[in-house]
Amino acid sequence: MPFGPPMIGALLRVPWEAVQSHMLRRLHENGCADFDAAYLRVFGYPGPQGARPSELAARLGMSKQALNYLLGGLERAGYLERQPHPDDSRSRRIALTPRGLGAVKVIRDAVAELETSWTQRLGPKRFAQLRKMLQELGRSPLPPT
Amino acid sequence: MPFGPPMIGALLRVPWEAVQSHMLRRLHENGCADFDAAYLRVFGYPGPQGARPSELAARLGMSKQALNYLLGGLERAGYLERQPHPDDSRSRRIALTPRGLGAVKVIRDAVAELETSWTQRLGPKRFAQLRKMLQELGRSPLPPT
DNA sequence: CCATTAGGTAAAGTGGCTTGACAATAAATG
DNA sequence: CATTTATTGTCAAGCCACTTTACCTAATGG
Numbered sequence: 001m002p003f004g005p006p007m008i009g010a011l012l013r014v015p016w017e018a019v020q021s022h023m024l025r026r027l028h029e030n031g032c033a034d035f036d037a038a039y040l041r042v043f044g045y046p047g048p049q050g051a052r053p054s055e056l057a058a059r060l061g062m063s064k065q066a067l068n069y070l071l072g073g074l075e076r077a078g079y080l081e082r083q084p085h086p087d088d089s090r091s092r093r094i095a096l097t098p099r100g101l102g103a104v105k106v107i108r109d110a111v112a113e114l115e116t117s118w119t120q121r122l123g124p125k126r127f128a129q130l131r132k133m134l135q136e137l138g139r140s141p142l143p144p145t
Numbered sequence: 146m147p148f149g150p151p152m153i154g155a156l157l158r159v160p161w162e163a164v165q166s167h168m169l170r171r172l173h174e175n176g177c178a179d180f181d182a183a184y185l186r187v188f189g190y191p192g193p194q195g196a197r198p199s200e201l202a203a204r205l206g207m208s209k210q211a212l213n214y215l216l217g218g219l220e221r222a223g224y225l226e227r228q229p230h231p232d233d234s235r236s237r238r239i240a241l242t243p244r245g246l247g248a249v250k251v252i253r254d255a256v257a258e259l260e261t262s263w264t265q266r267l268g269p270k271r272f273a274q275l276r277k278m279l280q281e282l283g284r285s286p287l288p289p290t
Numbered sequence: 291c292c293a294t295t296a297g298g299t300a301a302a303g304t305g306g307c308t309t310g311a312c313a314a315t316a317a318a319t320g
Numbered sequence: 321c322a323t324t325t326a327t328t329g330t331c332a333a334g335c336c337a338c339t340t341t342a343c344c345t346a347a348t349g350g
């Protein structure tokens with residue numbers, strides 16, 4: 001027996017990629033043409049505002065060097081600044097610039113737009129169920145070895 | 146007002162990544178320790194069996210050179226062979242080796258295992274609804290400009 | 291036939307990441 | 321205190337999955 005109809009992996013991947021590309025598209029259309037796809041990770045919920053690079057890297061599951069590389073690009077593009085941290089002079093505090101706050105808004109609006117579209121397509125009740133189930137699965141552990 | 150609770154993007158990403166890492170883990174545990182994460186794309190539904198490199202690259206949305214690079218690794222590792230194509234001597238036909246077929250089975254079993262786990266967690270009826278809704282969203286177009 | 295197109299691949303370059311090393315500061319310890 | 325140890329950010333080198341460019345070969349169509 002071949003795979004049944006498309007498996008859960010593919011089913012999850014497709015709409016997830018749709019979210020990604022829609023966010024990026026709206027960014028490019030709204031004054032953030034230099035916003036790279038990789039930057040989306042940094043701006044993922046709950047965003048970098050006020051965080052320390054090290055903490056943010058841990059939250060995103062990447063090395064601090066990798067994050068630092070992305071932060072360099074974002075700072076050069078004027079989306080954020082790495083300020084000295086008030087409580088620890090080794091550390092830094094990430095502060096979004098007005099442009100960075102604008103990008104956050106564009107992203108949030110893009111997601112809201114997609115959620116509206118999907119709510120229409122599935123119906124509000126079913127979409128709420130979808131959200132709830134995905135949240136439950138997000139807390140679900142993987143099967144053990 | 147930060148983002149509401151986690152947005153649909155994050156909700157989709159988490160379980161999708163869980164599927165990926167579970168497939169990879171089972172592969173590594175079952176005789177495919179050299180199976181790279183990147184190879185999962187090639188083995189994604191409906192798999193490379195019998196396909197031509199060009200056609201497969203188009204299906205996966207990558208350049209034929211990028212796919213060829215992955216196929217080189219997979220062939221060197223003994224998961225598949227690039228045979229001459231019977232109908233077109235410019236072309237090739239991808240044929241899974243026994244080892245490649247074994248990897249397909251490991252992947253399929255891993256997904257089935259996860260689906261079982263998630264079915265238990267959500268209940269069979271709700272999980273079926275989840276599948277159905279994800280399928281519907283997969284066919285849904287993005288909102289226009 | 292010859293010109294054009296399609297299929298595959300080799301070579302070089304790119305971007306996002308890793309690992310390793312390190313200076314500066316903070317925290318823990320004697 | 322002084323000294324060790326851990327933490328933070330960063331530079332540097334390298335890796336890997338790509339892309340772009342360039343070709344060669346074989347099929348297709350006049």
